[in-house]
Amino acid sequence: MTPFLAIVAAGLLLGAFLCLYRIGRGPTAPDRTVAIDILGTLVVGFCCVMAIWTGQDFYMNIAIAWALLSFIGTIALAKYLEGRQYNE
Amino acid sequence: MSDLAAEILIAVGLAFDVFGCIGLVRLPDVYNRVQAATKCVTLGTCLILAGTAVYDITGAMSIKAALCAVFLLLTSPVAAHAIARGAYKSGVRLWEGSVIDRYGAEVHPAGPPAERIEPAAQPEQPLAAGRESHE
Secondary structure: HHHHHHHHHHHHHHOOOOOOOHHHHHHHHHHHHHHHHHHHHHHHHHHHHHHHHHHHOHHHHHHHHHHHHHHHHHHHHHHHOOOOOOOO | OHHHHHHHHHHHHHHHHHHHHHHHOOOOOOHHHHHHHHHHHHHHHHHHHHHHHOOOOOOHHHHHHHHHHHHHHHHHHHHHHHHHHHHHHHOOOOOOOOOOOOOHHHHHOOOOOOOOOOOOOOOOOHHHHHHHHHH
C-alpha cells in the first residue's frame, strides 16, 4: 500500500500548494480566509494518510484537534471580516 | 479486500480534494470559490477518513476517523457560511457575471453600497443598524 499512499500524499501536497497560491495572490482578505480554511481541511486528510502509512493511531488525534482548531480560527477570522468584536 | 476498498475510497477522496483546490484557484470571485472549495474538499476529506476507517476497521483508528468525519461535516458548512457572510458585510463585490443577489436585496433594499464600507469612516451607525437587523 506504500506507493499508493505516496501518490495520495503527493496529490494532497499539490492541493496544498494551490491553496498557498490563493493565499499569496489574494486579492481580498476573504479569499485568503477561505484558502486557510481549505488548507486546514487538507491537513486533516494528510494526517489520515500518515496514520495508515506509519500504523500509529495518534495521528488521528492530531487530525481531530486540527479540525477543531481550524474551525475556531476560521470563525474568528470571519467575525473579524464582518467588523464585529470578539465578545459580541 | 479491505485494503482494496480503502484504496478506492481514498483515491476518490483525493480526486475530490484536488478538484476543490483547482476550483479555489480558477473560479472568479470569493463566493464561487467558497462554495466550490468547501463542498468538494469536505466530501473528499470525509472519503479519505472513511477509507482510513475501512482500512483499520477493528482498531482505534476507525472510531477516531468516524468522529473526525462527523465533526468536519458539522463544522465546515458553518465556517463557509460565516466567511461568505463576513465577505459580503465587509463590502466584497460580486463577480460582474453574477445574475442574482437575493441576500443583497434583503440587506440593502435601495441598492448596493457605492464602495467598500470603511469602518473608520462610518464608526457607529452601520454597525448598530446591522446588529439590529440580524438579531
